Amino acid sequence: MTPPPTNVKQEDIKTKKPKQKTSKISQILDKTTTAFLMVIVVTYISFLTLPIIAVFLKLDIAQISTQLQNQGIIQAIELSLYTALIATLCSIILAVPTGYFLATRKFYGKTVIDTLMDLPLVLPPAVAGIALLYTFAPGGLLGPIFNRFGMIIPGYMGAVIIAQIFVASPFLIKSVKIGFENQDQAVYNSARILTGSRITVFFTISFPLAIRAIISGTLITWARSMGEFGATLMFAGNLPGITQTMPLAIYNMLYSDPIAGVMLSIVLISISFVVIVIVKLLEQKRYGDRK
Amino acid sequence: MIKIESLSKLFNEKKVVENLTLEVKRKEVMSLLGPNGSGKTTLLNMIAGLLHPDSGNIYINNTMVYGTNGTKKVNLKPSERKIGYVFQTISLFPHMKIQDNIAYGLKSLHISQSEIKKRTNTLLDFVDLTEYALLYPNQLSGGQQQRAALARSLATEPQVILLDEPVSAVDPQLRETFRLDLKKYLQKLETTTLYVTHNLNEAFMMADKIAVMGNRHIEQVGDRTEIFDKTQSTFVAKFLGLNIFKGKAIKEQNGHLLIDINNNISVLSTSNPELIGKNVTITIKPEDITFSKTQTTNQNATNNILGVITEMVQTRSTTQVTIDLGFPVKTRTTSTEIKNLGVTVGDKIYVTFNFSEVNVFSEKEST
Known part of the structure; x- marks a missing residue:
């Protein structure tokens, strides 16, 4: 009862066919999955980039030169540059030592501190604004102290700077912390064996190895300060020339002077873009690469 | 010379090193052999002063670097112990050229620029890296980087050299060549050396004297024959x-x-x-x-x-x-x-x- 060879062949074909089918099915499945993913990716990327393009489409190139003489625009740009610069400098003074401390010291309750430092990053800006009011306003927590010196914070340029520091400086702490934490202990120990002074080790090894992270963090903090809106509006107000930074001016110009609003928006988009490019380049650069 | 007397160290209430005694004679190259986790690196770090023991004394060339001398507590800084240390990972300063890495220790010796340059060149020549002087560490192979690390550790003219599994940072196919190079350098140096490894063959290749570490202390010290033919503990026998x-x-x-x-x-x-x-x-x-x-x-x-x-x-x-x-x-x-x-x-x-x-x-x- 041995089956004739033809039977065997048929069986072969039988077993082969479904195999081909499954591989075809999986091929089709593969292609469908890719197509499906592509649709999502393209839709999403368009969603993220189209609004930016929309702003640029609103730009009337012929208007640029006249807009550059628009007092409202110039005032807002100047105020933003000035407040963001001071806020960034204050952030460096406060966040670099703090980040270094958190990265290099062990102490009880460190996780709590770490979490608190991250809080402003996710806190809604409007809430940050209210929180700052309840702290620095004349009736707030620290209000009486400022009152004694005849100082009022909200409604003045100082409030803009405080709002920017509160919202943006945690980005710098995070960067600085990563910059110091990611250093190999053996590198540090090698230096300690070769030189007696811890200060020398800090300035020749630890700090230079963290400098890129510090620069990246500083740029992001600055860009975030330039773009601060909610907390500034709530806490500092929207007074042209005093507290009206670029984002607040854009908000005001939406109906009154849309062309100026577009101009300011493009300035802010360009700043964001340049900062992201520099940060990316800093991340990629390896020591010894040609510049 | 390294002399260690009844050294103990606890980590989170767990004994890592207990009542350990060891002596490496002057100009002797000794391998410290033991399985991973036996406390070899801990011991090396205590000799270097990167880690503080709980008790015991450590001497380098008859100078107490850690311990209790009568009522006086001694604990010298790593830089005062006259040691050279080559780490398990590549520990070169990534932001400095090879020549600046090697010159790093010389800069704190308060010697003239020309003297620094001269000594750096001698060290580069010693580890056969002269043509790599101007490159950055990441442009070198693992073996070249470890040779540079050895040269850097020698800059301050240490009386004792500590090496912690230096081969592990080298690509597996280049390890044999690297070991031979390293052995050549260590022989030329004629400096007291403690070479940590978990690899049996490597331990016997790099040194004539072997200290086997396990169970938180030194199980046996001896040359090849003594360790293999006159084994003195079950631990050593199992390890061999x-x-x-x-x-x-x-x-x-x-x-x-x-x-x-x-x-x-x-x-x-x-x-x-x-x-x-x-x-x-x-x-x-x-x-x-x-x-x-x-x-x-x-x-x-x-x-x-x-x-x-x-x-x-x-x-x-x-x-x-x-x-x-x-x-x-x-x-x-x-x-x-x-x-x-x-x-x-x-x-x-x-x-x-x-x-x-x-x-x-x-x-x-x-x-």
Whole structure:
């Protein structure tokens, strides 16, 4: 009862066919999955980039030169540059030592501190604004102290700077912390064996190895300060020339002077873009690469 | 010279190093051999001053660098201990060129620029990296980076060099060459050296003297023969892959020591009357055991026992044969010999080893 060879062949074909089918099915499945993913990716990327393009489409190139003489625009740009610069400098003074401390010291309750430092990053800006009011306003927590010196914070340029520091400086702490934490202990120990002074080790090894992270963090903090809106509006107000930074001016110009609003928006988009490019380049650069 | 007296260290209430004593003589190269997690790096870091012991004394060239001298507490900074340290990972300063890495230690010596330059060049030449002086560490291979790290550690003219598994940062296929280079440099240096490794072959290749570490202390110190043929602890025997049997020394017989293993097999060893009546540990190297199909009757001092082959494992050129004598015995022979004998698993076979190859010791009481 041995089956004739033809039977065997048929069986072969039988077993082969479904195999081909499954591989075809999986091929089709593969292609469908890719197509499906592509649709999502393209839709999403368009969603993220189209609004930016929309702003640029609103730009009337012929208007640029006249807009550059628009007092409202110039005032807002100047105020933003000035407040963001001071806020960034204050952030460096406060966040670099703090980040270094958190990265290099062990102490009880460190996780709590770490979490608190991250809080402003996710806190809604409007809430940050209210929180700052309840702290620095004349009736707030620290209000009486400022009152004694005849100082009022909200409604003045100082409030803009405080709002920017509160919202943006945690980005710098995070960067600085990563910059110091990611250093190999053996590198540090090698230096300690070769030189007696811890200060020398800090300035020749630890700090230079963290400098890129510090620069990246500083740029992001600055860009975030330039773009601060909610907390500034709530806490500092929207007074042209005093507290009206670029984002607040854009908000005001939406109906009154849309062309100026577009101009300011493009300035802010360009700043964001340049900062992201520099940060990316800093991340990629390896020591010894040609510049 | 490095001298360590009853050193102890706890990590999170767990003892990592306990009552450890070790001496590396002047200009001696010693390998510190032990399994991963045996506390080798901890010991090295304590010698270097990167980690503080809980108790004990450490001396480098007769100077106490850590410990209690009368009532005075001594704890020198790492930079004051006159040591050079090559780490397990690449520890070069990534943002400095090779020549600046090497010159780093020289800059704190308060010597002139031209002297720094001169010494840097000498060190670059010593580790054959002159043409790489202007490159950054990431542009070099693992072996070149470790050579640069060695040169950098030598800049301050250390009296003691500590190396912690320096080979592990090198690509596997380049390790053998790197080991040979390193050995050449260490021999030329003639400086007291402690070389940490978990690799048996490497330990014996790099140094003439070996300290085996395990169970939080030094188990045994000696040269190749002392470690292999006069093993003094079960831990060391296990680490070396020796045969280990527990038995009892019965009596002297014709100038040899008669030992009973498992109450059923007697073996002869070198005379040692002190052990009579004691429980002892016996170690035999797998390669010292030969076997044959017939009983050899040439010498009465040659141990000759009948057993059954239970396992045969072939490696590249040797075959490991396990023979059951009532307890398993590991032997190692060439694959050719196995072929010539024509034996296989299940065959009865005579196991032969000379009395002089039977190492006997009575285990020290360990806590």
